[in-house]
Amino acid sequence: MWKFLSASDSGGHPHLVSLNGNKGRQTWEFDAKAGTPEQRERVEQLRAAFTANRHVQRHSADELLRLQCADKIAAKQHAPPTERIAEGEVPKAEQVEQHLKGAISFYECLQQDDGHFPGDYGGPMFLMPGMVIALYTCGQLDKVLRKEAQAEMVRYLHNHQNSDGGFGLHIEGGSTMFGTALSYVTLRLLGESADTPAATAARNWIHSRGGANYITSWGKFWLAVLGVYSWDGQNPLPPEMWLLPYSSWSGIGYLHPGRFWCHCRMVYLPMSYIYGIRGTCKETPLTAAIRDELYPVPYASIDWNAARSQIAKEDLYYPHPMIQDVLWWVLYKAEAVLLGSRLRKAALAEVMTHIHYEDENTRYVDIGPVNKVINMLCCWFEDPDSLAFKKHLPRLHDYLWVAEDGMKMQGYNGSQLWDTSFAVQAMLDSGLTDVAAGALKKAHAYIEQSQVVTEAAPPLSRYYRHISRGAWPFSSRDHGWPISDCTGEGFKAALGLAALQQPGLVGEGISRERLEAAVRVILSYQNSDGGMATYENTRSFHWLEILNPAETFGDIIVDYSYVECTSACITALSAFDRLYPGSSWSKPIAAALAKAEAFVRRIQRPDGSWYGSWGVCFTYGTWFGATALACRGHTAASDPALHKACSFLVGKQRLDGGWGESYLSCQDKVYSQLEGESHVVNTAWAMMALLAAGYHTIDPKPLHKGAAFLMRAQQASGDWPQQHISGVFNRNCMITYANYRNIFPIWALGLYRRLVLLGHTRDSSSSSSSGQGDRAWLCAVSDFWHNSQPSSKPSKK
Known part of the structure; x- marks a missing residue:
């Protein structure tokens, strides 16, 4: 049986490096003796149920984590009412409470001893193949991934194969060559025969679209590493780019x-x-067989020069402009001169310097899963016996997650850190601090332990790093990359905890x-347009997006300003200025606030x-946009922009009282309704936007309906169902985000109960029915619009 291990259980590896005792580390371990017979039987039931329903509900519900917490869940103090609220009924404050x-009592059961809330952060289908190919190339596949892990990976691939035989870019997406070819290769490397139904169906899909030569550039890279695709079919990735002058005075520095x-x-x-080194796996009988299987024509007959630009229509989200094709052709011709030259050797040395810097300053976690495994591969090619390579291996497990789908x-x-910061704000905004006291105390410890308290190794400019001391990362201090909105949300959670009226x-x-130090970092993120970017400032021109070589993703070349990042920074800075x-x-x-507000408008x-760039999609972005303006003292009653935002959301409310937005909104940039019932996360975001803007003083009915929907959707355990996918990146x-289904309904219902049903102002020191005082409000959603409102229930205008 698989066991989830938190920080206290995951240390001990001789090559594992940590700044704070592995706080936040999440790994899974197989233990054949773990669990009772009943629990092991339950695991098999959950797996079978997911597989039977996999084409209807593609998203796992993180049931193995919940099963491991079953004893705590059974012993929890509070349960929601068993009687469902009737259609059309206006909720009462006591019912919502x-x-x-x-909900809080249930969610606390998932919290770990170090204070964080773990959860599934999967979804993309192209990540695991890169790791498997890299480990196979290094000869480490069976050493790092034991047979039980490999079996679970095969289960995962089978469960997320589409009915047409292909695999998507992500678990809910239509089939793509990128997803299908890499998933096929992964199945084969993990021991699946070429003539199984899953492999046959995937291979037929690949052949019907012309073969794996129609895969995207990232896919071409991985197939070339494995030795089943020619490097001549890869658009150039010249390491010499890293030898260009950085200074902007020459103009070329912007490139x-x-x-x-x-x-x-x-x-x-x-x-x-x-x-640059044409790093390729040593040929084996298996790679030779895969090479023949991926193409409907003999491998030797493929025109690799033509293949450089061949992309399946299903994959082509960002087509190459002509200028990019011309550039690739010039660089392609230059490779004959560069390969093996002194310039190439100098460039490779420069690149490895940066790779080692990244590894060491992230404790070998690295910024993300793609560069993690390629960095590891680089270290192996440089020296298979190096300490750097050995330090990479245990950190692979930080990226693996097990659920009922594999x-x-x-x-x-x-x-x-992201989830814990939101969870803290949600619990504080509920006003039920007596119920949440234990969870809040542990969460406070994690937030304190996760703040970045030292800079990355100097000189920062040599390695193109932004300042980081005082920031919060997305995950853990060991990861350490500073992010604007994570800093904003972590900062607000820390301030809110400090402001609790119960001392100690x-x-x-x-x-x-x-x-x-956090204020300094947040201010440093502001761009000339007034908005805040993600990890760093925008360093070059937006028109450089014409050089985007990744046909699958949009807006990846420069760091843009986003409404989410800007809003998180606005609310954080406002909270600090109000407290001090x-x-x-x-x-x-x-x-900074004046410029940021202008950007949001x-x-x-x-x-x-x-438009939401990091969540699905317009409900998410509009929550952040409305929150930013409301925090600046504006209301839907007085501000046309906020009134229009509220009108937009109210116009999307569905007959069941909720909101439900499809991920298609992200890629098409047009609001797309989900089929079927509404989504609890979209509903919570929409309600929070309306509440931040004070729309309930104009018309509370949409809030009543939304709250009733969330209450009806809540399960008997206090949990909410896992529905469609709710996060996005690069369009x-x-x-x-498995925790969103718990965090945001708690947050929305808490605000609804306090602001609509109890009529509290955001600055009041009102008491919940349990007798505990609320925090002094610090603009977690909106502090200021209520200043002119009476403290009694607001009247409908």
Whole structure:
């Protein structure tokens, strides 16, 4: 039986390096003796149920984690009411409170001893194949992944094969050559015969689209590494790019990869090394067989020069402009001169310097799963016996997650800090701090332990790194990359915990010096357009997107300003300035807030919505946009932009009272309704946007209906169902946030109960029915619009 291991259980490896005792580390271990016979039988039931329903419900429900927490769940203090709220009934405060108590009590059962909330962060289908190919190339596949893990990976691939035989870019997507060819190769490397039904169906899909030569550029890279695709069919990835001058005075400096978005440059950095040395797996009988299986024509007859530009129509989200094809042709011709030259050797040495810096400054976690495994591969090609390679191997397990659908590779080493920060704000906004006290105390410890307290190794400019001291990362301090919205949300959670009226409830707050370090980082993210980007400032021009070589993803070349990042920074800076008025930071904060508000207003769409770049999609973006403006003191009653945003959301409410948005909104950039019932996460986001804007003082009916839907959807355990996928990156790839189904319904119902049913203002020190005082409100959603409102129930206007 598979066991989830948290920080206290996951140490001990001689090559595992950690800054804080592995706080936040998430791994799974197979133990044949673990669990009771009844639990093992239950696991098989869950697996069978998922497989039987896999084409209807493609998303796993993280049931193995919940099963491991079954004893705590059974012993929890509160459960939601068994009687369902009737259609059309306006919820009562007492009813909502009982639902909230059940929800908080359940969610606390999933929390780990170090304070974080673990959860599935899978979804993309192209991540695990890269790891399997890299391990096979290094001769480490069977050493790192025991047979039980490999069996779970095969289960995962079988469960997420589409009915047409192909595999998608992500678990809910239509079949693509990228997903299908890489998944086919992975099945074969994991021991599946070429004549099984799954392999046969995938191979038929590949052949019917012309063969694996029609895979995207990232797929071409991995197939070339395995030796089943020619490097001549790969558009150039010259490491010499890293020798260009960085300075902008020459103009060419704007093309330096150090100016690219960090995820983009940190993927193409090791890719360029492998390409520069033509790093290829030693041929085996299996790779020779796969090479023949991937193409409907003899391998020797393939025109590799033509294959460089061949992409299946299902994959082509971002077509190459002509200027890019011309550039690739020139660089392709130049390879004959560069390969093996002194310039190439110098470039390769420069690239490896940056790879080692990235590895060491992230404790070999690396910024994400793609560069993680390619960095590892580079270290192996450089020296198979190196300490660097050995340090990479245990960190692979940080990226693996097991659920009832099998074992997957996650899009990060988890979303620990992100989820925990949101969970804290949700529980604080419920007003039920007595119910949540234990969870809040542990979460406070994790948030404190996750703040980045030292800079990456100097000199930062040499390695194109942004400042990081004072920031919060997405996952753990060991990962350490600073992110604007993670810093904003972690910062607000820390301030909210410190402001609780019960002294000593969660422990000593984070010091003023560390808070000011966070303010400094947040201010540093502001771009000239007034908005905030993700990890760094925008360092080059948006028109460089014409050089985007990844046909599958959009907007990857530079780090853009986003409504989500900007909103998180607006609310965080406002909270600090309110807590410490008249500080030395007040003037720079005021200037930054004015510019940030102008940016948020400028990017609002004509229909009133905001496009969400990191969640699905317009409900997500509009929550952030509305929150930002509301935090600046505006209301739907007085601000046309907020009123239009509320009108947009109310117009999308469905007959069941909820909201339900499809991931197609992200890729098509047009609001797309889900089929079937509404989605609890979309519903919560929409409600929170309406509440932030004060729309309930205009018309509370949409909030009543939304709350009733969330209450009806809640399960008897206090959990909510896992529905469609709710995260996204780079416009086109969806990703799982398993904790969202718990966090955001709690947050929305908590705000609804307090603001609509109890009529509290955001600044009041009102009491919940349990007798505990609420925190002093710090703009977690909106603090200011209520200042002119009476503290009694708002009247309908």
